[in-house]
Amino acid sequence: MKPFSYARPTTAADVLKLLSPTARPKAGGNDLLDLAKRGVSTPATLVDLSRISVQEGGPRFDGVTVAEGGQLEIGARVTLAQIAASADVLRIFPALADAAAAAATPQIRNVATLGGNLLQRPRCAYFRDPFFDCLKRGGTSCPARDGVHDEMAIFGNAKCCATHPSNLATALLAAPQAGLATITVEIGAKGGLVWRTVELSDGFFVRPEDDPLIEAAIAPGELLWAAFVPAAPVSAYVEINQKQSYDWASVACAVVLDVEGDKIADARIALGAVAPVPLLSEPAAAALRGKGLRDTAAWDAAAAAATQGATPLARNGHKVRQLRAVVRRAIEAAVARSK
Amino acid sequence: MTERRGVSRRGFLKGLGAAAVTGPVGFAGIAMAAKADEEAAAVPVLGPGATPVRLKVNGKVHDLSIEPRVTLLDALRDTIGLTGPKEVCDRGACGGCTVLLDGMAVCGCMMLAIDVGDREVTTVEGLCGPDGAPSDLQQQFVAKDALQCGYCTCGMVTAAEGLLRSKPVLSPDEVRAGISGNLCRCGTYTRIVEAVIATSALRRKGK
Amino acid sequence: MPEKRKTKVGFAGETREIDVTVPDGEPQIWGADAKLRVVGTRVPRIDGVAKATGRAEYTTDVRLKGLCHARVFRAPSPGGKVRSIDVSAAEKAPGVVYVRVMRQPGQPVLMEGQDLAIVVAETPDQAEDAIRLCKADIESGPVIVDVETAKESGSPTVHASSDSNVRRGGRGGAGNADAAFAKADEAMKRADIVLERTYRTQVQTHSALEPHGVVIRPDEDGGVTVWCSTQGTFSVRDGLSGALKIDQSKVHAIAEHVGGGFGAKFGVNAHGSSFGNEAARAAMSLKRPVRCILDRREEHLVGGNRPSSVQQVRIGATKAGEVVAYTARIYGTAGISEGGAGASNPMIYGLGATAKDEFTVVTQAGPSTAFRAPGHPQGSFALEQAIDEMAAALDTDPLEFRLRLDKNPVRRWQYQEGAKRFGWAEKRKRANGKGPFRRGVGMGSAVWYNGGGPGATVSVTAHRDGSVEVSNGAQDIGTGTRTVLAVIVAEVLGLDVADVKVNLGRSELPFGPGSGGSTTAASIGPCARNAAEAARSAVLGEAKPSKAAWKSACAKMEGESQTFTGGRGPAYERYQGQTAGCQFVEVEVDTDTGVVRVVKVLAMQDCGRVIDALTAESQVIGAVIGGISWALFEDRVMDPKTGRLLNGDLEAYRIAGPRDVPDVEVMMTDVANAGNSVGMMGLGEPPAIPTAGAIANAIAHALSGVGDGSARVREAPMTPARVIAAIEAAERAAKGGK
Numbered sequence A: 001m002k003p004f005s006y007a008r009p010t011t012a013a014d015v016l017k018l019l020s021p022t023a024r025p026k027a028g029g030n031d032l033l034d035l036a037k038r039g040v041s042t043p044a045t046l047v048d049l050s051r052i053s054v055q056e057g058g059p060r061f062d063g064v065t066v067a068e069g070g071q072l073e074i075g076a077r078v079t080l081a082q083i084a085a086s087a088d089v090l091r092i093f094p095a096l097a098d099a100a101a102a103a104a105t106p107q108i109r110n111v112a113t114l115g116g117n118l119l120q121r122p123r124c125a126y127f128r129d130p131f132f133d134c135l136k137r138g139g140t141s142c143p144a145r146d147g148v149h150d151e152m153a154i155f156g157n158a159k160c161c162a163t164h165p166s167n168l169a170t171a172l173l174a175a176p177q178a179g180l181a182t183i184t185v186e187i188g189a190k191g192g193l194v195w196r197t198v199e200l201s202d203g204f205f206v207r208p209e210d211d212p213l214i215e216a217a218i219a220p221g222e223l224l225w226a227a228f229v230p231a232a233p234v235s236a237y238v239e240i241n242q243k244q245s246y247d248w249a250s251v252a253c254a255v256v257l258d259v260e261g262d263k264i265a266d267a268r269i270a271l272g273a274v275a276p277v278p279l280l281s282e283p284a285a286a287a288l289r290g291k292g293l294r295d296t297a298a299w300d301a302a303a304a305a306a307t308q309g310a311t312p313l314a315r316n317g318h319k320v321r322q323l324r325a326v327v328r329r330a331i332e333a334a335v336a337r338s339k
Numbered sequence B: 001m002t003e004r005r006g007v008s009r010r011g012f013l014k015g016l017g018a019a020a021v022t023g024p025v026g027f028a029g030i031a032m033a034a035k036a037d038e039e040a041a042a043v044p045v046l047g048p049g050a051t052p053v054r055l056k057v058n059g060k061v062h063d064l065s066i067e068p069r070v071t072l073l074d075a076l077r078d079t080i081g082l083t084g085p086k087e088v089c090d091r092g093a094c095g096g097c098t099v100l101l102d103g104m105a106v107c108g109c110m111m112l113a114i115d116v117g118d119r120e121v122t123t124v125e126g127l128c129g130p131d132g133a134p135s136d137l138q139q140q141f142v143a144k145d146a147l148q149c150g151y152c153t154c155g156m157v158t159a160a161e162g163l164l165r166s167k168p169v170l171s172p173d174e175v176r177a178g179i180s181g182n183l184c185r186c187g188t189y190t191r192i193v194e195a196v197i198a199t200s201a202l203r204r205k206g207k
Numbered sequence C: 001m002p003e004k005r006k007t008k009v010g011f012a013g014e015t016r017e018i019d020v021t022v023p024d025g026e027p028q029i030w031g032a033d034a035k036l037r038v039v040g041t042r043v044p045r046i047d048g049v050a051k052a053t054g055r056a057e058y059t060t061d062v063r064l065k066g067l068c069h070a071r072v073f074r075a076p077s078p079g080g081k082v083r084s085i086d087v088s089a090a091e092k093a094p095g096v097v098y099v100r101v102m103r104q105p106g107q108p109v110l111m112e113g114q115d116l117a118i119v120v121a122e123t124p125d126q127a128e129d130a131i132r133l134c135k136a137d138i139e140s141g142p143v144i145v146d147v148e149t150a151k152e153s154g155s156p157t158v159h160a161s162s163d164s165n166v167r168r169g170g171r172g173g174a175g176n177a178d179a180a181f182a183k184a185d186e187a188m189k190r191a192d193i194v195l196e197r198t199y200r201t202q203v204q205t206h207s208a209l210e211p212h213g214v215v216i217r218p219d220e221d222g223g224v225t226v227w228c229s230t231q232g233t234f235s236v237r238d239g240l241s242g243a244l245k246i247d248q249s250k251v252h253a254i255a256e257h258v259g260g261g262f263g264a265k266f267g268v269n270a271h272g273s274s275f276g277n278e279a280a281r282a283a284m285s286l287k288r289p290v291r292c293i294l295d296r297r298e299e300h301l302v303g304g305n306r307p308s309s310v311q312q313v314r315i316g317a318t319k320a321g322e323v324v325a326y327t328a329r330i331y332g333t334a335g336i337s338e339g340g341a342g343a344s345n346p347m348i349y350g351l352g353a354t355a356k357d358e359f360t361v362v363t364q365a366g367p368s369t370a371f372r373a374p375g376h377p378q379g380s381f382a383l384e385q386a387i388d389e390m391a392a393a394l395d396t397d398p399l400e401f402r403l404r405l406d407k408n409p410v411r412r413w414q415y416q417e418g419a420k421r422f423g424w425a426e427k428r429k430r431a432n433g434k435g436p437f438r439r440g441v442g443m444g445s446a447v448w449y450n451g452g453g454p455g456a457t458v459s460v461t462a463h464r465d466g467s468v469e470v471s472n473g474a475q476d477i478g479t480g481t482r483t484v485l486a487v488i489v490a491e492v493l494g495l496d497v498a499d500v501k502v503n504l505g506r507s508e509l510p511f512g513p514g515s516g517g518s519t520t521a522a523s524i525g526p527c528a529r530n531a532a533e534a535a536r537s538a539v540l541g542e543a544k545p546s547k548a549a550w551k552s553a554c555a556k557m558e559g560e561s562q563t564f565t566g567g568r569g570p571a572y573e574r575y576q577g578q579t580a581g582c583q584f585v586e587v588e589v590d591t592d593t594g595v596v597r598v599v600k601v602l603a604m605q606d607c608g609r610v611i612d613a614l615t616a617e618s619q620v621i622g623a624v625i626g627g628i629s630w631a632l633f634e635d636r637v638m639d640p641k642t643g644r645l646l647n648g649d650l651e652a653y654r655i656a657g658p659r660d661v662p663d664v665e666v667m668m669t670d671v672a673n674a675g676n677s678v679g680m681m682g683l684g685e686p687p688a689i690p691t692a693g694a695i696a697n698a699i700a701h702a703l704s705g706v707g708d709g710s711a712r713v714r715e716a717p718m719t720p721a722r723v724i725a726a727i728e729a730a731e732r733a734a735k736g737g738k
């Protein structure tokens, strides 16, 4: 790693004043250090987020809270281990606990945070090696498309075929109206703090077509503060891994069902590890709407529908079959959580 | 990094609708902004050169002078001289560098020493008794032959200790899941599971 | 005069008496009827506590006063010739004390990772910072990493001196391949069924968790002390003595604890990098100790690897089930090295006329080197599958078929006992599921020939207080050598294992072999017994060995201590000149996702006389786990356009973790083998051979109810993508498509 300096502010305002394209906020540091060790990023300063004292009353940077109305508020600094073990998450939005438990290793989960997980960069081997001319690092094309892309995107891969790495992103996207709160310092004289809330499914994740250099619509001077998740108890996240010990998902799916009686009134199905951004599959959801909860033909139809429009590359066609399987299994797992 | 997207694109205060966001967002933000403005003290920026870092390791305090980029693992091995934790992958993928931070297993290679703060670091050396005697878990590793070349062993023992502290009663599958961040090239997993289960049983019996 | 002695040899399934010519001065062999107190029991390894508490010092742990740190500046990709290497900025960088260019203008850059320069600095970070300041100007050149294109005639060549990348002749040379093929072709005419199949295996890197590394300290007498992560203490001594032109007596090599080797760690360098020699030169010139440890990516690049293979196999059999011929044309890549990319499949089975022709395809990748049973797992992957495919064609149970083809008494016994214990017959019959998860079982076999040899000496020192030291310069790379020596000596002297101190891994100690070919324990174990027997008769005389007797005899001994040495000669008569093994595997295949899980393994293994049942079983478990990892996960992946390694880590280079392996059950077949005074044979490698082929067979069995039943994965690693491809082909075939 190249040398960097280190700032340890204690208020959000101080953090925000320090942030810049070369002064990066550091949460668990797992992705930052990986990128720095590989020479992909060379931050001049790391701004530690661990000492910001948390304000009473507002949305919390730490901890899982259940707000009025029953929705979850999860601070950006909450670790994956805490999410996986939280009784509140398991009760209110179990898909998120599934996703956190399936991510990384026990040691990493003890340190990695919600914010860092959502904002981590892709794991594409070409992206993570400065040797290659990669679109995501300002290069001219995607070397993976003509190279080794066995584990890469089967949707939206025309420009860049890196998949979105975050488990939590897939789970959160499946929750209706899940949102993030961010803060920035107002540009201008006074430097007051400005809050922004953004719905996850409303442009937070950025496709390479729109801007290959980033994956999330968050400014360099902005801090992710918390996630809000409305109650979605009939939900599950399932991923398929080549290796069971720990492995990045080959394909992943989060399902949220709105159940009325023994019918599926509404469904949201998010697909992970198949595209540069997590995807909501409307055809899959449509195949479930109005169907019986245990109508397995509908599950199969939804699973098949999820693969509609896939554009696998030369070496990753197997992911289409895997995707069908993971969608089917995620629906089944969600149904098992009904009532 | 680009400035052109994100903030500018969707506007700052796009609401999520009543169902998703509660009132307090705005309130807390304003309250905090006001407060933050008052105490605009200068934030000390440390490094990039050597800077004082205090680490509490195995019950001892070490005052070091190291660069911010130094990982906890390097500080332990190169500066303090505790070489139990090993550097194997240097990327959080093998667990060879596992240490406990306030009892919780973490990868020393993916954490900066400067980030440790007041938390107590325990390395495999620190799991031994005061006279260096092996702990019950370390003894079980030996008894079950849960080690061959031994290079992964320090990380395995430490990860397993963290696991046992967080969950004293474990099934074999839970042990496997709990040490799934650790790799062993010699192939000792089967016996590590036996060693951890045996230790768990011994601890329940009160040694 | 060597005397002939009657000795009972054999194992649970068969014993017999043979005449054995015991060399002068050697004790009576521990035969099948020997009553042994410690040997064969379960003894925890004696360096276990040191390893489990972090006290064991590996090369990477050595910290010396004034230590400086070296890093190698490496080529970022293969290319043409070096135009220039500019290290001027590195030389001026903070903390840098030494820089030397290792590749000169005009020399070719054959692969990513090629040594270009070495930088030594006061701290590891300073060395790394300085490496970033080094610049290489390298001509561009063709990229040759794909085996199929590299082997085509007209392909650009890796080595400018030759006009083709293909080298005929692997292990054993091309020899009589043409004649053997002619004979086999002739024999093949008798076959009613001839199967032609191609099997493929991938490049696997050793990935020992302790990387290659040295710490080298110049000594005042003009010599050096070198700590090295090695499988050959003496190879390190000899290598440095040659490189620095100093006497062997002045090079002290230390390999106290070694974090794995698996074949890649001989000498002071890595197979693809002379970092050790360079670090030594730096140390000599600086007159300071220098440490140079490879990082993980370097390990993958230059640390050695198991070559790939493409094996075009033909097997022919009569309807009656006699195999009349087996031929294999094999090619693979050993990277830039020019030989030995073949696959070995010694004839475990009676296959009639056999022939093999091997080709190495040179590519721009790290050179391969010996890797746990070199060539054998590859050959076995093809052979065991071909046997199963033929069994299926003959409508015969694979176990029955092997029993018909295999004459080895130990393996035949293992087949039968193992099958009972494993529940082979029921599992083979059982409908293997209707849902997506299908179970199947398969098997494979192993043979190994090494039982160690002469050359080593072990010393046993009796101290006046009754304590005992056993010394040999060889290293323990995790195989349990230290413990094996302690067990043998404790047995002879009537002591507990804890009473025996073992000194290993130092070149000042008596010579011991490198850990290769599964020969270490069997080479020095008998020496230890012979030395201990000399000690016993000198110190104890005719008294019955016991702790008390030993203690009191030592107290009365002349001098403060007495040292006895023992060697061993070549193998003498024995039960058999080989060891036998077989493995039974059960898998579960997720047919919707292609994910394979190994759910059960039973390994039956013979290593001659079992010295320590506990550590012996560990060796077998470890070999099986390594086999699972190779069969399902590991694969070195290079970018075809640039020749750059894409997974130089332990994340995308997948190694089986705790949840990827089942409980491995081991049944050691204790064979009183004679051949040496202990009856030992080698163990480290043979159980690594059959696992992958057995898994492939189990997968095929699991998939026998899918589509037209023809699905089989003939390429390792057997990834979800390949499993799915096999399943989808079988599904298409069932639908009448192609």
Ligand SMILES: Cc1cc2nc3c(=O)[nH]c(=O)nc-3n(C[C@H](O)[C@H](O)[C@H](O)COP(=O)(O)OP(=O)(O)OC[C@H]3O[C@@H](n4cnc5c(N)ncnc54)[C@H](O)[C@@H]3O)c2cc1C
Pocket (backbone or CB within 6 Å): A024, A025, A026, A027, A028, A029, A030, A031, A032, A033, A049, A076, A077, A102, A103, A104, A105, A108, A111, A112, A113, A114, A115, A116, A117, A118, A119, A120, A121, A165, A166, A167, A168, A222, A223, A224, A225, A246, A247, A248, A249, B091, B092, B093, C651
């Ligand atoms: C071996 C291994 C396996 C893994 N497997 C998986 C997996 O299967 N699935 C998965 O999802 N992940 C996996 N991960 C990734 C891991 O979950 C992420 O690296 C981790 O969550 C990042 O969190 P962090 O807190 O360490 O982030 P950091 O590294 O601290 O930060 C990551 C990025 O987010 C920014 N950031 C962090 N917090 C904020 C904030 N509050 N506001 C603004 N910006 C912020 C940082 O500036 C940085 O750019 C794996 C990692 C490893 C090492």
Ligand code: FES
Pocket (backbone or CB within 6 Å): B086, B087, B088, B089, B090, B091, B092, B093, B094, B095, B096, B097, B098, B107, B108, B109, B110
């Ligand atoms: S060295 Fe830290 S996890 Fe591998």
Ligand code: FES
Pocket (backbone or CB within 6 Å): B147, B148, B149, B150, B151, B152, B153, B183, B184, B185, B186, B187, B188, C209, C259, C260, C478
């Ligand atoms: S014992 Fe060698 S790596 Fe685990």
